[in-house]
Amino acid sequence: MEEFAAALEASWLGAAMRDHPFLYPLINVVHLLGLVLIVGGIGLLDLRLLGFARKVPLTAIYGLLTGAAGVGIVIQISSGIPLFASDATALLNNYAFGLKMLLFALALANAGTFRLLWSSRVADWDRHQPFIGLVQAALSLMLWLSIGALGRWIAYA
Structure with missing residues (x-):
């Protein structure tokens, strides 16, 4: 994995992210927009x-x-x-980044499992809220909020 990270960091993409003064901040804002859409969408759905x-x-x-x-x-x-x-080799050794990636994988797995189990029964949810579905919704909310917090924590870890 370290060889892949080093190659990616040395690639034209890694160089462009480091060399162009506005590219990293711009992409970072886009990344934050993605998080807002996830937490806004899934967060509101989980609360509902x-x-x-x-x-x-x-x-x-x-x-x-x-x-x-x-x-x-x-x-x-x-x-x-x-x-x-932009900084792949350092990020591989950043515990906040590693934990964020682990939680991201868990959140995606939880979302996929939820969709498989419950999407066809959403209309019945208000009459019968399955306990496992409620646990999944609570877990989803906690995972996505934790992912956002860890994303901000990467710079300080």
Whole structure:
């Protein structure tokens, strides 16, 4: 993995991220926008699944909020690669970065599992909230907020 990180850091992408004065901050803002879309979409959906704003029909917002979060995930990955390329070898040894990547993988797995288990039963959610689904919603909220916090912590670790 260290050889890959060193090669990515030495690539044209890593050099461009380090050499152009506005490129890194611009990509970093785009990365933050992705996080806002994820936490905004999935965070609001998780809160609704946990019982907040029960007057809003879950079926009316499920597609919109998961779509926004999906766009956010694509933005996060596509902007995260150049950010990683700028300092890949150091980031590999950064515990906050490593934990963020682990939690990101867990959050994606949780989201995929939730979608497989419950997306076809969203209309029934208000009549019967499955305990496992509630646990998944709470876990999702905690994971995405932790990922955001760890992303900011990377600079200080």
